[in-house]
Amino acid sequence: METIRFPKDFLFGTATSAAQLEGAAREEGKGLSIWDTFARIPGNIADGSTPENACDLYHRYEEDLDLAQRMNLNSFRFSFSWPRILPEGKGKVNQKGLDYYKRFIDGLWKRNMIPNATIYHWDLPYELERLGGWLNRDVADWFGEYASLLYREFGDAVPMWATVNEPIATYVGYALGGFAPGFRLEKYGRQANHHILLAHGEAIRRFRQENLKESKAGIVVDIWQHYPLRPDNDRDCEIARLENEKTFRSYLNPVLKGCYRQELLQYMEEKDCMPVIKDGDMERIRQPLDFFGLNCYNRVLDCAEPEAVPDRKKNGGNFMENGTEYYPRAVYEAVEMLRKEYQLAIPVYITENGTCNCGEQVQDGGRIRDTQRIEYLRGNLYWIARAMEEGADIRGYYVWSLLDNWEWCAGFESRFGLVHVDFDTQERLVKDSGKWYAQVAGSGEMDWKEGEE
Numbered sequence: 001m002e003t004i005r006f007p008k009d010f011l012f013g014t015a016t017s018a019a020q021l022e023g024a025a026r027e028e029g030k031g032l033s034i035w036d037t038f039a040r041i042p043g044n045i046a047d048g049s050t051p052e053n054a055c056d057l058y059h060r061y062e063e064d065l066d067l068a069q070r071m072n073l074n075s076f077r078f079s080f081s082w083p084r085i086l087p088e089g090k091g092k093v094n095q096k097g098l099d100y101y102k103r104f105i106d107g108l109w110k111r112n113m114i115p116n117a118t119i120y121h122w123d124l125p126y127e128l129e130r131l132g133g134w135l136n137r138d139v140a141d142w143f144g145e146y147a148s149l150l151y152r153e154f155g156d157a158v159p160m161w162a163t164v165n166e167p168i169a170t171y172v173g174y175a176l177g178g179f180a181p182g183f184r185l186e187k188y189g190r191q192a193n194h195h196i197l198l199a200h201g202e203a204i205r206r207f208r209q210e211n212l213k214e215s216k217a218g219i220v221v222d223i224w225q226h227y228p229l230r231p232d233n234d235r236d237c238e239i240a241r242l243e244n245e246k247t248f249r250s251y252l253n254p255v256l257k258g259c260y261r262q263e264l265l266q267y268m269e270e271k272d273c274m275p276v277i278k279d280g281d282m283e284r285i286r287q288p289l290d291f292f293g294l295n296c297y298n299r300v301l302d303c304a305e306p307e308a309v310p311d312r313k314k315n316g317g318n319f320m321e322n323g324t325e326y327y328p329r330a331v332y333e334a335v336e337m338l339r340k341e342y343q344l345a346i347p348v349y350i351t352e353n354g355t356c357n358c359g360e361q362v363q364d365g366g367r368i369r370d371t372q373r374i375e376y377l378r379g380n381l382y383w384i385a386r387a388m389e390e391g392a393d394i395r396g397y398y399v400w401s402l403l404d405n406w407e408w409c410a411g412f413e414s415r416f417g418l419v420h421v422d423f424d425t426q427e428r429l430v431k432d433s434g435k436w437y438a439q440v441a442g443s444g445e446m447d448w449k450e451g452e453e
């Protein structure tokens with residue numbers, strides 16, 4: 001048995017987002033977001049729910065922050081709701097929205113948790129969608145103005161500012177219909193992608209203008225690396241390579257290198273979905289960053305003939321009971337890829353990592369034995385520690401999520417929390433994983449048996 005020790009100033013936190021936890025969707029002046037409206041269309045959300053009440057964090061944040069403090073967290077990741085602050089997306093400011101975030105951020109500091117804020121986590125104001133949303137090039141300036149307002153209001157009280165969480169969600173919402181606002185056109189997806197990247201660049205540019213002395217700025221990208229299921233099969237390799245280009249690399253290349261790669265450009269040309277890219281756009285997108293937020297959950301294995309491969313092998317073979325592959329090495333491989341292929345030399349935070357539905361039933365004595373979640377988190381922490389040992393500059397780790405919450409199209413059916421939420425009563429119950437994580441966060445260390453990886 002060895003003990004894995006994380007550095008003294010390593011951040012242990014949980015990640016959350018406004019639309020998924022706050023609720024109070026129509027209270028105190030908040031405008032509607034595209035998810036408030038999208039969720040009301042029958043068939044869009046698995047259980048027919050909406051983010052109207054979610055975890056009611058808006059009203060219960062004091063007790064939830066107490067809970068996070070009792071779990072020994074020294075940082076907390078949250079997002080601002082754009083329509084709570086600017087109900088129409090631009091123009092008139094909702095003071096009550098600003099007041100809420102002021103109280104929230106004060107609450108974090110009071111409990112010694114470093115605020116790690118995201119400016120945009122998918123909840124575009126509906127009023128902006130009526131103007132074309134992420135398809136309207138002006139959105140980059142609207143976003144920039146919103147970001148500037150946040151910097152001026154909260155400035156150095158927030159030491160970590162991420163512009164956008166997982167820009168791919170915008171693609172999914174405009175190209176695949178799976179997310180709000182529900183369009184299904186590849187051309188829309190690629191254009192929306194380009195605009196959200198412009199918005200990111202604009203927000204970083206404005207961040208520098210504010211000259212905040214104590215704060216850093218970055219972006220959060222999720223990396224699900226695709227691999228060929230059969231490494232010796234050319235077609236599997238080809239699919240995996242193109243999928244990587246179309247997904248996370250379509251963000252990494254513009255943000256870190258200031259270009260779209262030839263393979264993606266060719267794909268967009270062939271599929272007639274090339275976005276309008278104006279002179280100077282790529283420079284506007286590629287801004288120096290202070291940190292990189294990596295969301296990593298798993299890898300994806302691609303196969304040209306899935307029907308020819310036995311089921312359990314389609315995705316590797318080592319499965320958890322929730323049907324997902326147990327492959328914690330994915331996080332190590334993502335960090336390695338960033339270092340080797342992108343020469344990333346800024347601090348990395350693992351801004352999300354977690355798994356859902358791991359035996360969530362409340363058992364005798366009010367206990368939730370989510371053993372597989374503990375295994376998953378342990379495995380990921382092991383591989384993070386290993387990457388650090390090999391020189392990766394990883395400064396923190398955030399479990400998705402503190403509470404079970406509103407998981408977008410899965411509604412309340414996908415539970416990711418370290419803390420169980422009864423959505424009828426809003427009662428909270430710390431799961432076994434929450435108790436385990438509290439212990440790791442408190443001690444900064446974890447036991448590990450060789451061979452467990």
Ligand code: IFM
Nearest residue numbers: 017166295352400407416
């Ligand atoms: O709930 C989401 C979150 O909003 C973005 N990253 C993935 C999480 C789990 O699916």
